[in-house]
Structures are given as structure tokens and as C-alpha cells.
Amino acid sequence: MNALPNDPSLKLVRDMLRVRMIEEAIAREYPKGEMRCPVHLSIGQEAVAVGVGAALERTDPAVSTHRSHAHYLAKGGDLKRFYAELFGKEAGCAKGRGGSMHLIDLDVGFEGSTAIVGNTIPVGVGLALGTQVRGENAVTCIFVGDGALEEGVFFESANFAVVRKLPVLFICENNNYSVYSPIRVRQPTGRKIHEFASSIGLHSQSHDGNDVFSVAETVKAAVDDVRAGKGPAFLEFATYRWLEHCGPYYDDNLGYRPEKDVAEWKARDPIRVAEAKMQNHPGFSSDVMERWRGEIATEIDAALVFARDAAWPDTATGGDYVYA
């Protein structure tokens, strides 16, 4: 592996680029029919994942949703085992049992993503309760979408976290859609998600989700507060998904999103936003970007080869792991 930049800003940009390219590779490879599981890509939303990943300690637990590739990777999850999971191989991070929607890498505190909307929210709060009971100084991060907030279990879990003052940080990626449904058919006009979270008792803020530097900074401050025992917090980040909800393609031909929105958000591509901000940053240049692209492409190619060549789970083990 190539040495990663020491400069935190450079690292943020490179990490976003890496997540982007890893997912672009999925979009490219998926039609071959070897990754046989539903995939929900985060292309366009990388800044949140990467900003959060940078602000958390490796030992801080995180849980996530159906759309968790970026979260897993930004938290430091292993790339080879990630791809191998999508290929359904025994070397996959969940041994091929879970696929894209069920990722885990315990070495970096990525405790698991699951595919029932809202399902990991109480699990994350429970992890935080666990750390509290054990006297561990950890912040548990719970990734949620805007749609997940409509599940009652979000409210129940947040309420309990406030009552017990648990070290939890909710990260909400508000991409304005749940599948094809815009937020306006699901939540009242005029509701501000972060205000609603605040009314439950969470320390709550709303921010731009496409500027990785401000995401990282905001999250870092929130993590520090939570770690200092100030109680659970909630950060809403506005962002946008580029591709279809589930699958490798663009689907704006379907016309469910205003073309104008799509264009505006693509103009605010988190990677380009970061590049623009980095213009005069020492050590940054388009050449550096190119070099990174090359390094990452090599890493991806190797990981794909690994995943493709990896062994299938032995059919005889199909019933394993039902009980510990």
C-alpha cells in the first residue's frame, strides 16, 4: 500500500477519491453479474462518510444502514474483504453471509450495517450503553438516512440515549430521498430534521454535507463533546445521491428528481468542492490527484482480483453460525 498523506486535509481528499473510485469500480463491474446482491452506492455523498471517519477513533464503534460502503471504508474497513463480500466469497468481511447490505470490520470498530431501515439505530445506542456500563471512553456513531427518521425506533432510541446521557453521535445523511420518494411526501413541510432531533433532547446541528473539511471539523467538535460526557448529539448533513437508489446505474431518466437539483448537486460534487478549496494548499495539485488516482486504481485492481479469485464458502457450512 502507498503511504498516505500525513496532512489531514490531503488525507480527507484522498480518502474521498478512494471511496469514490471504489464505488465507481462496483458500478463498472456490477453488470457482469458476479456481485450478486443488491448494492446501494454512495457516490456523491462521500464527504460525510470521510469527514466522520476522520473524526472518530479507530476504537469508536459505528453502525450503519443499507447504504454503508462509504461508512465502512472511511472507518478503515478492509477493501479486499469488502469486495470479496460483494462477490459472496468466504474471504468476505461477513464470510459471504451478508453481502453489500451487511458489512462488518471489527478491527476498525465497524460493528455492522443492516438493511432494515432503522434497524441498527437501537443497536448503536446499545453499544453506547455497553461502553457506559464498562466505563469505556468511546463514542458510538450511528449513521442514518433521512428516511430512517420516520421509523418510531429512531425516536425511541434517541429518547433513551438522552434519558441515560449515552455517548452517541447520530450522523444523518439527508439526501432528500428514500428510494424514489422525496422527503415532502414523508415528512411535514417545514420540518427541520435537526430541530426535530433537538426537541427529543439531542444536541443538534445541521450542515452542508458536501464540504469534507467542514464536515470533519463539525464532527470532530461533536465527537469531543460527546466524549466529554455532554450527552448524545445529532448532526444532519445535506447531501445528494447521484446514482439510482439500488443498483449501479444513473436513473434520472425516470424523472423522479428535478433535473435542476441533480445538476446543482453534481456541480457541488464533494470532490470538486474539496479540490477547489485545496487550490493553494501546500502539497496539493492536480498532479497529486493524478498520482492518487493511479495508486488507488492499482489498489482496487488488486482487491478485485483478490475477490474474484477468492474461494466460495463451502456449501457444507451453509448452516454454520446459526448459534454461537
Next chain:
Amino acid sequence: MNALPNDPSLKLVRDMLRVRMIEEAIAREYPKGEMRCPVHLSIGQEAVAVGVGAALERTDPAVSTHRSHAHYLAKGGDLKRFYAELFGKEAGCAKGRGGSMHLIDLDVGFEGSTAIVGNTIPVGVGLALGTQVRGENAVTCIFVGDGALEEGVFFESANFAVVRKLPVLFICENNNYSVYSPIRVRQPTGRKIHEFASSIGLHSQSHDGNDVFSVAETVKAAVDDVRAGKGPAFLEFATYRWLEHCGPYYDDNLGYRPEKDVAEWKARDPIRVAEAKMQNHPGFSSDVMERWRGEIATEIDAALVFARDAAWPDTATGGDYVYA
């Protein structure tokens, strides 16, 4: 039956007295072991039920909780069939199938109470959706306790009611307890229930629940607004339960509530509060109260005789009503 007073204020007081005496009779009779089902009495909380009952039309649907005697009665539910239900008789309002926790009187729009906390909340919202779809001009009333707001389904239901602008009125009796648990171990310190409801998008207010006149007035205004299509509303009423959570006895010997609170709330007995306010009201006097007491006692005695003498359900019908 005795002619009821025409004067709305007099009627409010008499209705409270009646609900009180009906429940006191339960407390008196229960130890005989003939009402063989869990009972949750509302003694001390009558003002809310009666104020709401006065503000709703007979045809407005209402649903309620485990603690629904007062709601059923104030909505106009039949007394004889109520007692018969507690005695498990075929003449009961639910034919002896439901008992105290499952009351219904369709003649007066009392659509049902159930005993799973939060369970009737979406059902009430669905009733309102039904009226909206059918173009009926009704307001659906949903009684909830402070504890029920901790169920995620409350949030989900309220959210949907706001999104679809449904004609729903939530009436929350905040008696500060869920069984023996004070609100502080269940909800964050400092949370105001009505503010939380408001953050969901409900038109929300908080009021004294032991002054039947102000309850009736507040509810009437809210009902008018909801009926006028202004969207769902939420009214929180502070009140207090005198007896044990479930059963016919006082249980303050258990020491789970501050003696001071109990004393203060009993001093604010909704009936005495009303009496004091009615001092100079034409047609009201302690003699009138005495007369009412007599009339109501007679009605109760007759209803108890009816319930005791009523026939049991035929055992052979035990499997009826599983399917319509």
C-alpha cells in the same frame, strides 16, 4: 333516568361526579371478586374526560387506552353495558370478550380502547384517514397517557397525521406516571411534552387538566380548528391518578410518589375545583350536588343489578367472532 341539566357548566360538574361515583362503585365492588379483570381507574382525572366528552360530537370517533372508563362514559357510553362488561357478561359492551381494558360503544362513536400501550394511536389516525377519504366532517379523538408517547408508534402516527393533514385531536393525560415509574426515568429532564408534539408538526398546547371548565373550553376550540381543516392538534393536560395503577386500592403506602404531590393533587380534586368555581353559578348549590349524588347512586345501583343479573356468554360461543 333523570333529566340532565341544560346549563353546560352544570352538566360538566354532574358528569364528573357521575364518572367519579361510577368508578368509586367499582373500587367498592371489586374486592368481591365478581369483576374478574384488570381495572385501571381514572379517579382524580375526570375533568379531562368530561371536558373532552363535552366538546366532541356524538358522531366523532374516539379511541382510548387501558385507562378508558372515564373516556367511554364521558363520550356517552352506556353504563349498564359497561358494568356488564366488567362482570364478563354477554350484555357487556364487548359481549364479555374484552373486559375493562377493551371498551366499545359504537352508538356514541367510542370506537374502542385497547390495552397495549400506544396500540390505538395509529388506529385513531386511521379512523381520521377514513373520514377524510369518505369526505366526512368528523374529528377523531385519540386519548393517550404520558407513557404512551414513548412508543415509537406515537411519533410515526403523528408524523403521518401531519403529512396528510388529518382531522385528529390527541388528548394526552399527563399524570406523571407510567405504572410506578415517574416521567423523569422515562423522558429527558426538561422536555415539555407539548413542545415535543409541536416539533412533530402538531398544533400543540398544554393546560391544567383538573379544571373541567377550562378543559372543555380549550378542547372545544381545538376541535373547532381541527374540524375547520387546520390540521392535527395535540393537547396536554396535567392531572393525577389517585388510586393504584391497576386495581381498586390506594397504594401510596408503597412510597413511590412524594406524599406532598399526592396531597397537593388531592387538594386540587377536579370536582372540588369545579364546586369552588360554581359557588355563585345560578342553579348550583350543595343541595344540587346532593340531589345529583342521589340520582347517580340510584342509576349505579340499577346498573350494577343489571350487570350482576345478566347472563353469562354461552360457553359454546367461545370461538365466535374470530372471523367476520
Next chain:
Amino acid sequence: MLDAPTSPLAFVDAIRDGLDVAMQIDPHMICYGLGVDDPKRIFGTTTGLAEKYGNGRVFDVPTSEAAMTGIAVGAALRGVRSVTVHQRLDFFLLAMDQLINSAAKWHFMFGGQRSVPIVIRLILGRGWGQGPTHSQSLHSWFAHVPGLKVVMPTNAADAKGLLLSSIFDPNPVLFLEHRWLHQAVSEVPQGDYRLPIGQARVVAPGTDITITAMSYLVPEAIRAAEMLAKHGVSCEIIDLRTIRPLDLPAVSASVQKTGRLLALDSGLPICSVASEIVAFASERHFQSLRTAPRRLTMPDHPEATSFALTRDLHPSGESIASTVSDMLALPHRFARDPKAGPHDVPGAWFKGPF
């Protein structure tokens, strides 16, 4: 009615047609669920409805399965029938309180004064890495519960006929659609075509063994019967169609005739519909049984994501035929044709990912 003209329709189109017919008949009927008016229209099963009946009757909802189920109950109490849908049965686990404590019991616990005519469509996933949380078929749970009706249609005509009956049934009905049957085409009667709930169908009469099946296992059983027929074995296949109430008279008649029973189940084995049918037949027709009854079901564990781990996971024509052969003490065993397409998709029409 039975003589109504028919046209060939795919399962999804039959559902759409049934919904359309019902919404025309009942001007208050509503249809909602995540995505009913989105571009994909629940795999095409709700196409055109939002346009035709408007947002007041056909609408998208928040991701709030518990409340949306109770809301259907309440609307039903007010005389508004609904068909709601969940793109996977797995999501519906969030709504068990409203299903069991409200919908299934309302009629009973209030002494028959109100009933709850609602239909809840649950789509069953399988294969293409749907994995542990997108492939569950907990139909045996629902079959356990008095007050519910549970239908599991196998073909397009039954889907339409049972859907219309479900909608106009006064009780809560769970309508389980297998994703792998969505493109199955059959002749579907036009108009208000209804099939009675609770009636099984003898797919093919036979004399050597009774095979009970539901949903996607019916075509597999038919494949098995075809393989076995070549060896002179005659199978009587019963498509249960409804798993609550079960058509026990149909099972009885068949078992008394054949003296042998193989109960298939597309779900988990323990406390399953297959268990129920074997228990029933053993209790009631012990004397008629010539050999021990058998079950063939999913294994007793969840479906994993990996392609390698779903091979031979579910009962197939081959495993059914081999089991029958074994029960008849015959030597034939059947294996999957290596030239057949991938085992984790129903056919070439299924392109993933969902």
C-alpha cells in the same frame, strides 16, 4: 363469472388489474405503501393507479410500518378498505403489534361489532443475494394466528381471483407474493373475478402420493411430478393457495386416496405449515397412511447472501422428486441440470438487484 373472457397476463399485471377492478367497485378503497406511485410502481403492480384514482386514494407513505398498519385498521373501522404493500415481508416485522393485537383481534375482542377488512401485500424475496434480511417467508407465523387469513397464490389467475376476494373479505388478509412468480403468465379472467379463500386446487390428480405445496414450490412440484411420471410414478399435487384457513378436506381426500404425503414448505421447517399438515394427516388419517409422511422445507437457518450458499438451499423439482422416489422405495435420484441457468434467479427476466 367463470365464463368471463380471459387474457394472458403476468402475475404483476394480474395484481394491477385486480387492484384496478376493486378500486372501481369500491369508491372508498385506498392503496398505499412505500413506492406505490413511484416510477417502479412496486414491480409494476400499481402502474396507472395513482393517475386514475388520485393521490387521495393511492399514495406513498413514510417509512413507518407499525403506524401504517394500525392506520389501515382504523380506516377499515370507518368503512375504508385498503391494500397496503411491503416490498419485502422482512420489513413488516416492525408491524407485528398492530397485526396481531389490533387487526387479528378487533372483531373478536369487541364481540363481533366491527371487522377489519384490510389486505396487506407482502413480497417474498429469494436469491440474488437478498440474504438474511430480504428473503424471509414467515408465513407459518401468520398461519398460527386466529383472525388472520393468509393467501399465497402461485399463478396470475389465482393472484387476481384471490386478491379480489381478499379485498372484499371482511377480515384482515395477508397476501404473500413470491418475487420469483412475478413474471409467470397465465390466462386471467377479465373483470371482477374472484376465487374463494380457503380452497386448495388439485393441480394434477395422481394416485401414488399427495404433495402439498404453496407459492413458488408449486411449479417445482410440477417439475418433480413430470420427472417422476417418466418413471411411472403418479403424484397428486395440491396447491394450497390459502394457508389460513387450510383446506383440510382437500388434504384429507387426497391422502385417503394416495396413502402417502409429502408436505412442502417454502419457509423454515420448525412449527411450519408443513409441520401442521403432517401433524393433521397423522392424527386424522393414520390408518390411511401407507408409509411415514415427510416434509421438505428450507433448512433450519436463514438464507445467506453468497451465490455458493443458496445452491440447493430451497426445495427444487429435483429434491422433491428424489424424496418422493425415496418414499416409494424407488431407486431414482434427480440432480440439477448443469446446463440450467444460475440457481439464484427465476429466469432471464430477473436482472437483479432487487
Next chain:
Amino acid sequence: MLDAPTSPLAFVDAIRDGLDVAMQIDPHMICYGLGVDDPKRIFGTTTGLAEKYGNGRVFDVPTSEAAMTGIAVGAALRGVRSVTVHQRLDFFLLAMDQLINSAAKWHFMFGGQRSVPIVIRLILGRGWGQGPTHSQSLHSWFAHVPGLKVVMPTNAADAKGLLLSSIFDPNPVLFLEHRWLHQAVSEVPQGDYRLPIGQARVVAPGTDITITAMSYLVPEAIRAAEMLAKHGVSCEIIDLRTIRPLDLPAVSASVQKTGRLLALDSGLPICSVASEIVAFASERHFQSLRTAPRRLTMPDHPEATSFALTRDLHPSGESIASTVSDMLALPHRFARDPKAGPHDVPGAWFKGPF
């Protein structure tokens, strides 16, 4: 361990004792649920724990069954075992997503990397007008689900021994306590007493028939056996104790010996544990069965509130004995002693209302 001194304890005290022992052994174990630290202490089963272990480990919670179940899962992932409790199983229906999609599957769907050692106590109501929403025993649902263990102890000693094993088991365990057994007293070993999960107990050896039972039906089966013994009938009663995994070898051994099977179930009939046991025995021991196996369960409808409608609703010593007599083609029939106390309470100790 088996030689530990014993003392006579009621079921509730055995639970309390078991919790106390476990919390001493595991300094991170927590215990929570509505009312665990209230004056009634969950019918006395958590008395003293809040005082001894503090609010950090023993605490009351909001009425949020879904979240509180997922929270147990999360805590378990962090190495914190929990025992949570619901005063009625009926309330727990709100938590099915977390039970099935999280707790039961976590180990499987992440390839065995983490397990979920949690215990969920569910109290089963019956009688005294508990009615349709306070008397359900959906244990057959749980038995259907791979990844769960389900225990249903009958006496105080088993309750303690199985509770301790459940707590230290690496998997999610549902621990179903019948309210009517709460005052049953037996000799309970002191200290860290554990009984293996998944082992049935032959309550009384017999030769004429195998009766499988769980929970409150075990004492009823014992009453039946006593009545039948007077007529020379010898019953072998198997207390299943665990209904997932079922101790099938114990059932096999007994059925092979007696050649007759009556499967009792304290819950609903269809797709039940009784169905499973009858199906299993019919599949595996068809040759051993001398007569058709039978089931005796609740009827296929909810429990109503009325005193009149709960009479003879559940299997009783009398109905069990009559059924056995019928299976043996004997003429004896048994009826409830009219001098017995009211049928809707377990004994004089139960004063209602809950």
C-alpha cells in the same frame, strides 16, 4: 454442582436468586425493563437488585419495547449481557424486528464474528380476565426461528438453572415464565446452579403413552397421570423445558418405548410446538406408533375476558386424562371437580388484578 445444598424457593424467588448470582459473577451484566426497580419488582423477581447493583446496572426504562430490545443487542455486542423483562409476552410484539432481524441473525449474517448473549424474560398471563391482549403465548413463533433459544421452565429449580444457563449462553434466549407458576415452590440448589438448555426431563417414566408438555401444562399432565394411574394407565411425561432447540432424542426414546404420543401445547394449535412434535414423531417413528398421535392445545381462538368463556379453555388434567383414555380405547372420562376453586386463578395466592 448437583450436590449444592438446596432450599425451598418459590419460582419468583428462584428467578431473583438466579439474577443475583449472575450479576455477582458478571460485573457488567445489566437488568432492565419496565418496573424492575419499582415497588412490585416484577412480581418480586427483581427484589433487592437495584439496591445491590445500583441504577447503572438495574434500571427502569421508557415504554419503548422495540428500541429496548435492539439496545440489548448492541450492549451484548460490547460485552454487556442483559436480562430484560416484559410483564406480558403480548407487549413484546412491538419488538419483533429487533428480535428476528437483529438478535436472531447477527451471529449468522456476520459470519460468526459476534454473538448476542441476551435474555428476554416474557411473562405469560392467563385467567382473571387477562383477555385477548394479556394472555398470549406465542412461543411457537419463537420456536420457528433459527438463532433463538426458547426455554419454558415449569418449576423453581429449573427456572433458576435454566435462567443461569440462559444468561451465560452466547445466544439470544427467550425465557418464558408462566404467571401461574410464579408461586410454585421446589427445592432449589444454592449458588451458581445451571441446567443445560435443550434437555427435556422425564417427569415420570411410563409405558403406555408419551405425553410431551411445557410450562403450566406439566403440572396438569402430572394431575392427568395421577388420575389415569388409578385406572392402571402408565404415562410417561416429558417436560420439554426448552422448546428451541427441542430435545428430540428424548421424544424419540419415549415414543419408541410407549408407541403412543400426546403432544400438549399451552398455546394455539396451528403450526405449534405440538404440531412439530407430532410431525416429527410421525416422520421418524411411524413404525413405532401403535395408534394415531394426538395434540391437545388451546382452541384456535384468543382467550376472552369473561369468566364464563375461560372455563375449559385450556388443556387441564381432566381433558388430558380423558384424551389419553380415548387414545387407549378406554372408557374413562374425567370432569372438573365442582368443589375445586375458580378455574381462572392458579390458587388462593392469586388475588388479581394482574
